[in-house]
Amino acid sequence: MKYYNDQPGIYCMNREWRFREVEISDLPAGRKHDDVYDYSKAAGAKGPAESSFDDSEWETVELPHDWVVQKDFTPKGLLNHGYKMRGNGWYRKKFRLGEEDMGKQILLEFEGLSSKATIYINGLLCKRQFYGYNSFSVDISDFVCFYPAVNQLAVKIEADAWEGWWYEGAGIYRNVWLVKKAPVHIEYQGVYVKPTEMQDGLWKLEIETTVENSFGKNRELWLETALYESGKKIFDFPQEHVAVEGFNHVICKQETVLNNVRKWNLELPCLYEIGVRCISLPEKDEVLSEELESDYLKVRFGFRTIQLDSETGFWLNGDNIKLKGFCCHQDHAGVGVAVPYAVKEYRISQLKKLGANAYRCAHNPDPEILLICDKLGMMVMEENRTFASCPEVLEQVRGIVRNARNHPSVIVYSIFNEEPLQGTQRGMRMAKRIRNTIHRMDHTRPVLGSFNGGYLEDEGAVHALDAVGINYNPMRYDEFHEKYPNIPLIASETASAFMVRGEYRTDEEHHVISSYDDFCAPWGNTHRDAWKWVNERKFVAGAFVWTGFDYRGEPTPFEWPSVGTFFGTYDSCGFPKEACELYKVMWKKEPGIHIIASWNKKRKAGELQKVIVASNCQEIELSVNNRVLERRKTTAYFQDEFYVAFEKGTLKAVGYIDGIKAASHCLMVPGEICRLKVECSKESLWDDGSDSVIINVIAVDRDGLEVPDADNLVHFDVKGGAKVIGVGNGNPNSHEPDFALYRKLFHGHAQAILRNFGSEHVITEIWAEGIGKTVVEIPVHHGQMIPYINSVSDVVTVGWRMYYRLLDEMPDVDMEINENDRNSFEPIEFHGRPQNEFTGKLTKYGIFYNQIKISKDGNRKFLYFPDVRGQVYVWLNGIKAAERTDKTTGELKIMIPDEEDNVYRCFVIIRNQNTESNEAGICAPVMLVDCLV
Ligand code: GAL
DSSP: OOOOTTOTTEEEOOSOEEEEEOOOOOSOSSOSHHHHHHHTSTTOOOGGGSTTOOOTTSEEEOSSOOSSTTSOOOTTSOTTTTTOOOOEEEEEEEEOOOGGGTTSEEEEEESOOBSEEEEEETTEEEEEEOOTTOOEEEEOTTTOOOTTSOEEEEEEEEOSSOSSSSOOOOBOOSOEEEEEEOSEEEEEEEEEEEEEEOSTTOEEEEEEEEEEEOSSSOEEEEEEEEEEETTEEEEEOOOEEEEEOTTEEEEEEEEEEEOSOOBBOSSSBOOEEEEEEEEEOOOTTOOOOHHHHEEEEEEEEOBOOEEEETTTEEEETTEEOOEEEEEEOSOBTTTBTOOOHHHHHHHHHHHHHTTOOEEEETTSOOHHHHHHHHHHTOEEEEEOSOOOOSHHHHHHHHHHHHHHTTOTTEEEEEEEESOGGGGSHHHHHHHHHHHHHHHHHOOSSOEEEEESSOTTSSSSGGGGSSEEEEESOGGGHHHHHHHOTTSOEEEEEEEOBOOOTTOOSOBGGGTBOOSSSOOBOTTOOOHHHHHHHHHTOTTEEEEEEEOSBOOBSOOTTOOTTOOBOSOOSBOTTSOBOHHHHHHHHHHOSSOOEEEESOOSTTSOTTOEEEEEEEEOSSEEEEEETTEEEEEEEOOTTTOEEEEEEOOSSEEEEEEEETTEEEEEEEEEOOOSOOEEEEEESOSOEESSSOOEEEEEEEEEOTTSOBOTTOOOEEEEEEETTEEEEEEEOOOTTOOSOSSSSEEEOBTTEEEEEEEESSOSOEEEEEEETTEEEEEEEEOEEOOOOOOBOOOOOOEEOOOOEEESSOBSSOOOTTOOOOTTOSSSEEEOOOOSSOOGGGTTOTTOEEEEEEEEEOOOSSOOOEEEESSEESEEEEEETTEEEEEEOSOSSSOEEEEOOOOSOSEEEEEEEEEOOOTTTOOOEEOSOOEEESOOO
């Protein structure tokens, strides 16, 4: 997750949201004049956006959250979405800010929500974000209230349409943060670190900090910038004196020259940090608290060089490296698009195991992927979703760059994927503008588009870009290179080959495809063929295989009842298909050998079995039960194929290099399932409420051999505060629920994902009928504390109005109030001070009026006035509910009578009786609370 440990003022907003999937209409229920009038005003939003809306019957959910994944599969759903129906919904979270937060900049940061979001705070529209894959921030400083008032955040999500042609889920599926900053602070994503290699091992380090003054007063400040290595400060930049006008920002540039830096590379991805502090200078006689005075931001970065050349391909730190990449969508089995950080980390480690060095975020950006790839040493093609050069999309593109440019892992930006306008003049103009937008912010990385045509046109987007990405059609690489020898080329999408894990026969009728790499999309190639085309051409900088993992939706070449893809090198859980073994021997240097064959008890003796021996050794030898069948020179790329008569026993392959045994692999016939072997993706968990672990369950016989035909129903019983958040087994044809405490094994494998919500003990008992229990205890440790913003249940009543003048006599509380009258009764909020109207007007009466809605959650409600001054009389629905005449200051608590109706006409009459202060009024927000202590 985001880098928060060292970062004061950042709070996680992932906990305790209210959610409901609903038909969306935020128009006022009634169409009376006052409804329409109020709705047209700031803070006048209606429905779930309203502070007083009753969400007590809604579900409580935790982020990241994808509400679609929990639904059933239905043929009514879109094939592209994996036959789950999307829809529309609302999220609400009520939270408090302290009095000490007054004057700070308050930001919300959304890492991604799907798809169209409209965000309200306290009934006030503050942001429309119609791009489901982009991160953004919302400055809510002007709209929030402070203790004791409560803030109501409401997010409307419209997800009934689509932005992509794959599974997109729906909801707030990435993290949300609340950031509190001093009024003069470093802007959101406002530190850009740019290392440039000079000669003789020297590096120029340029830092660009955007200091923003969110409020009116001009300010002077000191900027302190330091460089950290492994958490230790190693260099202080000279302090800078900066002046920034109110409601404005300045960009402050600093630079230095360093030597002896440790480079970021794929094996040892060294990261450094820049910490920037800005300290506002108080004006004469002004005292600033530390929190209002100082702001701090720390960013990670790395020292590395990249170059993309049209003849020689890609270079990292001066080494010519072929990009061995995978395209990946973001969803994972069981959790849909709400993928926890730990699962993303697991997936990228799985890809690294195959010798992969690159990851294409297909077809959208993802901020957490960049953090992980920085850490694990993986290069990234960061991709923009919507191809357009209109101001809105350019703003999204800027957001992508702001988020990506400090990450050493990011080596290239892709601005589109397979766009019909790619080969047109219009496409060229659009691409030019987008590339320019990117280069103004980051000119250190090439910008390309991923084309499926149009790249040989004389006018088209290719002429506006730094490089071309070609999807499929490898036979056109040479043609392109001949025509445009100066344009670098990356095979941005290759393969699209099909496989089902554990299957060794193709049965199209039952949507089953074998693991022999012999079937691909008509526009694609087999894994082996695709890599041959790329690897044999130096000018092709590398390949991004479609795909690293199966994903939901797009079940090409099938339709219902298939619900997931067959493209993955790993299945949707991250269990390896045989394609993994092909990449290991094609991509890795260390000697490897692997037999691809079905060698189990279902086979009849003498039945001929297809066997592929994948190896990067020079020679291979195949034997059955120690009888050598054949020894031969290996065939690069296509590997070696044999037909072997099955016999019970061991099938063994040995690989030789220079005549010496370098690698071996054998298949033995497994017996019956005896127990469930459990492998966890991590050895321990943090107790910070966000950490997750993948639990892989594999059926084995009594000798520990995997049992590939096991399909038992496995149960996951979790003890303590952890919870199963999703289950899967990698079967693209399975309609079992994703959200359950059980899952059938598919070819002997199943998976559960567990999230630790803070428990100190995470124990899971895993069992299947007739098979002994496997108990897994995952150690939990403390130390990494995410500060959370807790949700509160108190309701602050809004919509109060006050009669425009004071009266001499006690008014009639049965008075008719014309609901359209917004002038005799003026809107009023209560913010810690008495109303001016009363000042000096002893014995006069003021009238306050509201219609108060009570939620139907079954709890007894109290109307609570934390601070009301003067003599007070309260009427609810014409009945006197309270009278306070014995004192003139302090709080007032009133139990609300039980009534069928949940709307109460409330009159509060205040008589200014404060002979000392001569003040009266309602001085703090009026609340509805469940209990009073
Ligand atoms: C490509 C496309 C991908 C995916 C793939 C399947 O054309 O870019 O998103 O649909 O085909 O083969």
